[in-house]
Amino acid sequence: MAELSPMMKQYFEIKEQYKDTILFFRLGDFYEMFFDDAILVSKELELTLTGRDCGQDERAPMCGVPYHACETYLARLIAKGYKVAICEQMEDPAKAKGLVKRDIIRVVTPGTVIESSMLDDAKNNYIGSIFLRGGEAGVCFADVSTGVCHVTQLTEGDLDGGIIGELCRFAPSELLFNSEILKHKQVTGYVKDHMACSVELLDETDYEPKAAEERMRGQFGPGYEHTAGVRKNSPAFYSLSALLAYLAGTQKRGIERLKTVDVYSGSQYMQLSPVTRANLELTETMRGREKKGTLLWVLDKTQTAMGKRLVRGWIEQPLLDPEAINERLDGVEELYKKNVLRADLRDALSHVFDVERLMTRVIYGSATPRELLSLASTCARLPDLLALLAGCESNALRGVQAGIDPLQDIRALIEAAVDEEAPSTLKDGGVIRPGYDPEVDELRDIMHGGKGYLTDLEAKLREETGIPKLKIGYNRVFGYYIEISRAVTTPVPEHFVRKQTLANAERYITDELKQLENKILGASERLIVLERELFDGLLSQVSAELVRIQATAAALAKLDVLAGFAEAAVKNSYVRPAVDGGDELVITEGRHPVVEQMGKGLFVPNDTVLDCDENRMLIITGPNMAGKSTYMRQNALICLMAQIGSFVPAKAARVGVVDSIFTRVGASDDLSAGKSTFMVEMTEVAEILKSATAKSLVVLDEIGRGTSTFDGMSIARAVVEHIAAKSGRLACKTLFATHYHELTDLENAIDGVKNYNIAVKKRGDDITFLRRIVRGPADDSYGIEVAKLAGLPDEIIARAKEVLRVLENSTTTPNPVMQLGFDNYERFEEEKAPPALMERLRALDVETLTPLEALNTLYEIKQQLS
Ligand code: ADP
Numbered sequence: 001m002a003e004l005s006p007m008m009k010q011y012f013e014i015k016e017q018y019k020d021t022i023l024f025f026r027l028g029d030f031y032e033m034f035f036d037d038a039i040l041v042s043k044e045l046e047l048t049l050t051g052r053d054c055g056q057d058e059r060a061p062m063c064g065v066p067y068h069a070c071e072t073y074l075a076r077l078i079a080k081g082y083k084v085a086i087c088e089q090m091e092d093p094a095k096a097k098g099l100v101k102r103d104i105i106r107v108v109t110p111g112t113v114i115e116s117s118m119l120d121d122a123k124n125n126y127i128g129s130i131f132l133r134g135g136e137a138g139v140c141f142a143d144v145s146t147g148v149c150h151v152t153q154l155t156e157g158d159l160d161g162g163i164i165g166e167l168c169r170f171a172p173s174e175l176l177f178n179s180e181i182l183k184h185k186q187v188t189g190y191v192k193d194h195m196a197c198s199v200e201l202l203d204e205t206d207y208e209p210k211a212a213e214e215r216m217r218g219q220f221g222p223g224y225e226h227t228a229g230v231r232k233n234s235p236a237f238y239s240l241s242a243l244l245a246y247l248a249g250t251q252k253r254g255i256e257r258l259k260t261v262d263v264y265s266g267s268q269y270m271q272l273s274p275v276t277r278a279n280l281e282l283t284e285t286m287r288g289r290e291k292k293g294t295l296l297w298v299l300d301k302t303q304t305a306m307g308k309r310l311v312r313g314w315i316e317q318p319l320l321d322p323e324a325i326n327e328r329l330d331g332v333e334e335l336y337k338k339n340v341l342r343a344d345l346r347d348a349l350s351h352v353f354d355v356e357r358l359m360t361r362v363i364y365g366s367a368t369p370r371e372l373l374s375l376a377s378t379c380a381r382l383p384d385l386l387a388l389l390a391g392c393e394s395n396a397l398r399g400v401q402a403g404i405d406p407l408q409d410i411r412a413l414i415e416a417a418v419d420e421e422a423p424s425t426l427k428d429g430g431v432i433r434p435g436y437d438p439e440v441d442e443l444r445d446i447m448h449g450g451k452g453y454l455t456d457l458e459a460k461l462r463e464e465t466g467i468p469k470l471k472i473g474y475n476r477v478f479g480y481y482i483e484i485s486r487a488v489t490t491p492v493p494e495h496f497v498r499k500q501t502l503a504n505a506e507r508y509i510t511d512e513l514k515q516l517e518n519k520i521l522g523a524s525e526r527l528i529v530l531e532r533e534l535f536d537g538l539l540s541q542v543s544a545e546l547v548r549i550q551a552t553a554a555a556l557a558k559l560d561v562l563a564g565f566a567e568a569a570v571k572n573s574y575v576r577p578a579v580d581g582g583d584e585l586v587i588t589e590g591r592h593p594v595v596e597q598m599g600k601g602l603f604v605p606n607d608t609v610l611d612c613d614e615n616r617m618l619i620i621t622g623p624n625m626a627g628k629s630t631y632m633r634q635n636a637l638i639c640l641m642a643q644i645g646s647f648v649p650a651k652a653a654r655v656g657v658v659d660s661i662f663t664r665v666g667a668s669d670d671l672s673a674g675k676s677t678f679m680v681e682m683t684e685v686a687e688i689l690k691s692a693t694a695k696s697l698v699v700l701d702e703i704g705r706g707t708s709t710f711d712g713m714s715i716a717r718a719v720v721e722h723i724a725a726k727s728g729r730l731a732c733k734t735l736f737a738t739h740y741h742e743l744t745d746l747e748n749a750i751d752g753v754k755n756y757n758i759a760v761k762k763r764g765d766d767i768t769f770l771r772r773i774v775r776g777p778a779d780d781s782y783g784i785e786v787a788k789l790a791g792l793p794d795e796i797i798a799r800a801k802e803v804l805r806v807l808e809n810s811t812t813t814p815n816p817v818m819q820l821g822f823d824n825y826e827r828f829e830e831e832k833a834p835p836a837l838m839e840r841l842r843a844l845d846v847e848t849l850t851p852l853e854a855l856n857t858l859y860e861i862k863q864q865l866s
Helices: 004-016 036-045 067-079 159-170 179-183 186-192 209-220 235-251 274-279 295-299 306-314 324-338 339-349 355-364 369-389 395-403 409-418 438-465 513-544 547-572 628-644 676-691 709-726 743-747 783-789 794-809 821-829 833-841 851-865
Strands: 022-029 030-034 050-052 060-066 084-088 102-108 129-133 135-142 148-154 175-179 196-203 471-475 479-485 497-501 504-508 576-580 585-590 606-610 619-620 652-657 660-664 697-701 735-736 753-763 766-775
Touching: 004 022, 004 102, 022 036, 022 547, 030 036, 036 060, 036 067, 060 067, 067 084, 102 235, 129 179, 129 235, 129 274, 135 159, 135 235, 148 159, 148 235, 159 186, 159 274, 175 179, 175 235, 179 186, 179 196, 196 497, 209 235, 235 497, 274 660, 295 306, 295 547, 295 628, 306 355, 306 547, 306 628, 324 395, 324 547, 324 576, 324 628, 339 369, 339 547, 339 606, 355 369, 355 513, 355 547, 369 395, 369 513, 369 547, 395 547, 409 513, 438 471, 438 513, 471 504, 479 513, 585 628, 606 628, 606 766, 619 628, 619 709, 619 743, 628 660, 628 735, 660 676, 676 697, 676 709, 709 735, 709 743, 743 753, 766 783, 766 794, 783 794, 783 851, 794 851, 833 851
Parallel strands: 022 084, 129 175, 175 196, 576 652, 619 735, 619 753, 660 697, 697 735
Antiparallel strands: 022 030, 030 060, 050 060, 084 102, 129 135, 135 148, 471 479, 479 504, 497 504, 585 606, 585 652, 753 766
16 A cells, blocks of 8 residues: 555544544645545535545545634534544745644634634623442532632532532533543433533543642642632643543643632532423523523623623522622612713723623633724723722622722723724734834834835945946846946945846845845734734733733622623612511512513512411412513512622512522423323423422412323322321422312411402403402303403303303213213204314313313314304
8 A cells, every 4th residue: 555645644644533523634725635535514514525645545534624714613613512633734844854744733612712702791691510439429510711710518418419410500611521421311411401512421540539639739739728718639720621531632721711710519509300401491481592581681781891790690590698689689789879980881881892702812811802902991991990999888798899900000001002993803913003113114114104214325335436427226126236337437346246247237135235125025013913912922921910901800890790680670670679587488479580581461479478387388370461471470470680780670578588499390302302291291300309499489370280180189189188287398489270169278278378360350251360369269160261361262162151151051961071972963964064174172081171271172173063
């Protein structure tokens, strides 16, 4: 077999070390891919597959992307879950002797992208690392693009549930595990079914204790146990050090970005299961997975990308400590009351750039001149912002003020160095401000005013030689020359070197002229290199100030969120909740924060009294569409809003912090995962019963409806009894909506259970929803009236009533419907109902139908008839 060409050998040597990546191999102005990578990428990105001689008989399959436009191709591959290793030319091909040196400068993976075009401004992009050992887990999540890193340890209780909880809170785009994870099927199943992230199983060697310690020391100093807050050899230690190793292996540059670590404990935050997060539509809607229609959509009135990410983070993790919550609320209240201050602050913030992500690019050395100018212009806003904050009284705002460093030195540094008109790339120069560097100025002078240098030299030479007719000229072949007419008889100085003899003149060059020529001709090249050097130097200088800039960015983000909450409170007429460590959830005229914004009509406010005593469980009845779900969710959301430090949609509210909110509501079917509706419902109920505590808030919407009436009712009742029993483990605040009227009897059986219903007004066959919650059970289910409202045809409504009457009057017959003659169906016969339809009606087992199924069936029948 023929030998591979030297370049292909180089390719294979590099590829060998990065087998699981797509290798972008820089060749001149392109990144080329070869062999399998080329075949794969040409398919994935619809690129033309070509070939290249590689020394063998057959040409190597090849495809490529232009290097200056590689970002879009890269983004598409990363989005598809691939990793891409970028292999650069490490020397100028024009100057290289033999094969150009090449090396991997970075491996781009979903969790390590820093390019703004591949990131969502409003979301953190986390890479997670989870280390499991002996029933404990170290868990950390870092966002390389902003430099944040959160670490915790899970040591007790339901380990799998805990890990899943953290995963859904941070929603990482890439995950690293040790092999122990393979024993945790619940976690692997969850990741596979519910998370769109790429997963890497690391080797045991990646957790080698000595190397791990070295890495931690290298990153956080010898006192890392103190600076990073992670104990040596603990699970958290290994999860964090493995993450650092992975970043070092893929990034080469920029890992110093992770300077600080936030060590948190699960008990700091409200526990929210994945189901509850989805049900409450905190950050995305259940149907379209959109922001519009979520709590985030209502509360996000931030002005900066940093604020947008933070408000999302706050919503994802409500606090438990009343003191911390009240500190935030104090800040919001101050801004709520001071309208002018709020407006001024928000205006100033609207000019603040995404400093967090900008700093990452500064550290990676990939920030553009324009981006540095954005940093300077953000710094320029800081003195004003600080002046605005000077009179603030709340601790939250004082903390913000203390966190903001005016950064005027950095602003001055950038403004002195970078031309305010600088282009967005470095490739054509024009970046460094005149006056910053004498050599840059000189080179520019030479380029633009080269003629001036020449005339000066000409004048000088004329004087020196005493030849007034001496001229400096230029041609392509010889470059610059000194021309002296043959008519001149004065002797030419010795250092003049004759270059060309013409009929009536001689042409010479001198060293001085040659130097000037080099300067003029090389100036633009040299200038670009010099500007790059100076700019890189500037980036390093700014990088060195990371800690101050990062702290300022964090303070600005917090200010933005607090001001945003205040703005939402004013715009949406919210009130400050009284938050304490007690048990009460007492709301006067509460509203659903999202429905009231989305709804067309006026939203009807409602009161709530829940506690762990006399009003532990509210059983809520009322017809479909009355507003039961809305009411229950609004209470859960008000509680959650209070615990993130926001004002709430109500006239008044007292919120005793809850440690978790659990919800079981109808619509989250998991049929794609092969579970029936009923199975899903029961799994979720089981989860609630297992995980809730006496400090939790539980919302159950119509449990038991996925099975037959009697089964369903029995299960629902048993669940209610279990949760509500005062002597039981839970006895926690619970909202329970049901269509089983029978359950309203429980008010008399268990103290602490209270019946409520959502009032409707009935006039004849018509009902009007009043949307008011009132004490007592609903007097009727109004199913038929609701069906009428939904537009079922009159004859079906009439027949349904007949059936209902028979059912209601029967006390003995096991299946009264069977006693019903079918004479009454003649109407349909006359109208020539299709026999199949008749058959279906006959086969219906009305007793086992749930009201919803009955409705659906009626609906289908109607459709078939029309
Ligand atoms: P249920 O759970 O009783 O079937 P929903 O809570 O789904 O009813 O409410 C049905 C519709 O009524 C919702 O789409 C909502 O727009 C509207 N709604 C509910 N509560 C109110 C209210 N308090 N004020 C105004 N509209 C409401």
